[in-house]
Amino acid sequence: MLKLDSVSRIFPGGQEALRNIVLELAQGEVVAMVGGSGCGKTTLLRLVAGLDAPSTGSIELDGADLHEPSADVGIIFQEPRLLPWLSVADNIAFGIAHLAREEREARVSRALLRIGLAGYETRWPRELSGGQAQRVAIARALVTQPKVLLLDEPFSALDAFTRASLHEHLLALWETDRVSLLIVTHDVDEAVTLADRIVVMQPKPGRIFTEIGVDLPRPRNRRSDEFHAVSRRVLDALDGSLTEGQSSAAPGKTETAAFWW
Amino acid sequence: MSDTTLTHARAETASGSPRRAFAWKGWIGLILPVILAIGLEWGVRAGWLEGRFTPPPSKIAGTLGELFASGEWFRHALATGWRVAIGFVFGAGAGIVLGTLSGAVPMIRRLIDPTIQALRAVPSIAWVPLFILWFGIFETSKITLIAVGVFFPVYLGVLGAVLSIDRKVIEVGRVFRLSKLETGRRILLPATLPALVTSLRAGLGLGWMFVVAAEIMGASEGLGFLLVDGQQVGRSDLIVSAILSFAFLGFLTDALLAAATRPYLRWRDDLSTAEKA
Ligand SMILES: Nc1ncnc2c1ncn2[C@@H]1O[C@H](COP(=O)(O)OP(=O)(O)OP(=O)(O)O)[C@@H](O)[C@H]1O
Ligand SMILES: [Mg+2]
Numbered sequence: 037m038l039k040l041d042s043v044s045r046i047f048p049g050g051q052e053a054l055r056n057i058v059l060e061l062a063q064g065e066v067v068a069m070v071g072g073s074g075c076g077k078t079t080l081l082r083l084v085a086g087l088d089a090p091s092t093g094s095i096e097l098d099g100a101d102l103h104e105p106s107a108d109v110g111i112i113f114q115e116p117r118l119l120p121w122l123s124v125a126d127n128i129a130f131g132i133a134h135l136a137r138e139e140r141e142a143r144v145s146r147a148l149l150r151i152g153l154a155g156y157e158t159r160w161p162r163e164l165s166g167g168q169a170q171r172v173a174i175a176r177a178l179v180t181q182p183k184v185l186l187l188d189e190p191f192s193a194l195d196a197f198t199r200a201s202l203h204e205h206l207l208a209l210w211e212t213d214r215v216s217l218l219i220v221t222h223d224v225d226e227a228v229t230l231a232d233r234i235v236v237m238q239p240k241p242g243r244i245f246t247e248i249g250v251d252l253p254r255p256r257n258r259r260s261d262e263f264h265a266v267s268r269r270v271l272d273a274l275d276g277s278l279t280e281g282q283s284s285a286a287p288g289k290t291e292t293a294a295f296w297w
Numbered sequence: 298m299s300d301t302t303l304t305h306a307r308a309e310t311a312s313g314s315p316r317r318a319f320a321w322k323g324w325i326g327l328i329l330p331v332i333l334a335i336g337l338e339w340g341v342r343a344g345w346l347e348g349r350f351t352p353p354p355s356k357i358a359g360t361l362g363e364l365f366a367s368g369e370w371f372r373h374a375l376a377t378g379w380r381v382a383i384g385f386v387f388g389a390g391a392g393i394v395l396g397t398l399s400g401a402v403p404m405i406r407r408l409i410d411p412t413i414q415a416l417r418a419v420p421s422i423a424w425v426p427l428f429i430l431w432f433g434i435f436e437t438s439k440i441t442l443i444a445v446g447v448f449f450p451v452y453l454g455v456l457g458a459v460l461s462i463d464r465k466v467i468e469v470g471r472v473f474r475l476s477k478l479e480t481g482r483r484i485l486l487p488a489t490l491p492a493l494v495t496s497l498r499a500g501l502g503l504g505w506m507f508v509v510a511a512e513i514m515g516a517s518e519g520l521g522f523l524l525v526d527g528q529q530v531g532r533s534d535l536i537v538s539a540i541l542s543f544a545f546l547g548f549l550t551d552a553l554l555a556a557a558t559r560p561y562l563r564w565r566d567d568l569s570t571a572e573k574a
Binding site: 085087104105106107110111113115117119120121122130131133160161162180 | 466
């Protein structure tokens with residue numbers, strides 16, 4: 037489905053943000069991407085969203101080249117980016133203005149119901165909590181019914197409790213829509229909770245260090261030993277991604293997993 | 298739903314008594330003008346003040362009444378209002394167009410902004426002799442002066458608003474594949490509207506200021522003409538009547554502009570909404 041082939045991105049200043057990225061996403065698959073700060077995760081999502089163009093390589097969705105924003109690819113940013121002058125309902129309907137009114141309203145009220153915000157239609161974004169606003173942003177991206185949804189640290193500004201409840205919301209939406217998710221996160225537990233596969237990135241230049249499959253049944257129990265085993269593997273890989281290839285760094289100074297970001 | 302009604306009820310009980318106290322405090326502001334008016338009236342009647350220079354309120358009311366009854370007030374107010382309206386439309390229109398272009402296209406900004414900033418340093422009244430030379434002493438020079446006065450605050454306000462639009466919000470438009478035109482209508486316009494309204498109100502205020510200058514420099518009708526006429530025939534009551542009329546019309550048009558745009562600005566999350574909530 038989504039296919040990145042030897043994608044690189046070199047910024048005008050000469051900064052090599054991504055080098056030779058090869059990545060595939062099957063339909064309905066959930067892939068999480070983790071890695072140290074500045075290893076090109078946001079850059080990668082922006083390329084797939086068509087907000088930026090790769091320097092070399094190709095990005096294809098179902099065989100068609102993705103070089104500009106596509107209706108089949110939705111993106112959710114780290115902050116909700118709701119339009120403050122539109123009500124919650126109008127924000128959700130922002131990307132489906134071309135549809136007939138009844139269809140639009142039906143999709144919006146269904147979306148509000150699914151994110152647990154029925155009755156919030158006429159609120160202004162400023163009257164929402166951070167978690168509610170991010171749910172509205174998710175609804176706004178999903179009502180256009182994309183095939184791929186990109187999420188860039190979507191829950192990082194929220195407390196652990198809200199985050200856990202949004203994971204449930206997201207997985208519930210994913211189960212009915214069977215949309216493919218590519219989610220960038222700094223939170224290893226979040227990655228293990230959500231993903232079928234975890235891509236560990238390595239900085240300078242940004243590239244894929246390793247991939248770790250998560251073969252746990254859903255819903256996942258964060259306290260189970262299997263869960264912890266996977267988390268540990270991801271943390272080990274992150275450690276490795278930061279030490280390997282950085283031979284110039286002081287040899288005795290290995291970063292511990294807890295501080296990998 | 299119950300959630301909303303609850304917060305509503307709470308807000309009401311909470312603000313009940315402070316609001317009444319505030320309304321009462323608002324009246325304090327009236328004490329000074331009322332004392333002044335009574336003092337004037339009394340002073341003139343007692344013969345301590347000369348009514349020719351300091352018109353008592355009763356005299357002003359009488360003059361205004363006559364102006365209304367004869368229809369003169371409407372003739373003058375209409376002439377003045379018309380000049381302000383035309384000057385405002387041209388000045389604000391040019392300010393919006395050039396401000397938007399200058400904000401949106403860096404090349405245009407580099408081209409025109411330095412010149413406009415330099416022209417802004419000229420006190421607008423200083424243009425008057427040149428405008429009279431170019432356009433004669435009739436309507437054209439007056440309206441040009443008003444338009445120039447309105448132009449600068451609108452241009453600056455719109456330019457600043459366009460420049461400060463959040464790139465992140467524009468990106469939302471790109472994600473949903475808006476065309477250039479749609480981006481303008483659905484993102485740029487609403488995002489800049491608060492600043493646009495503020496600058497239009499500032500421009501309107503300057504429009505009223507400059508119409509006075511324009512009419513003082515020579516007019517056969519208009520509220521500014523009444524000012525000059527009152528001075529020449531030595532009738533301070535006429536002058537004060539015209540001053541009050543200016544104040545009233547300036548206030549009225551500003552309030553109308555604010556009221557007309559308020560429905561589009563309800564989303565704002567700042568002190569002006571908190572005050573009205
Ligand atoms: N527009 C840009 N111009 C030049 N360099 C850029 C630009 N955007 C990002 N970079 C550089 O590319 C690299 C990757 O940035 P990116 O934002 O993709 O990192 P990230 O993995 O998302 O980091 P974080 O986890 O901190 O969000 C960084 O070194 C950054 O400085
Ligand atoms: Mg990032």
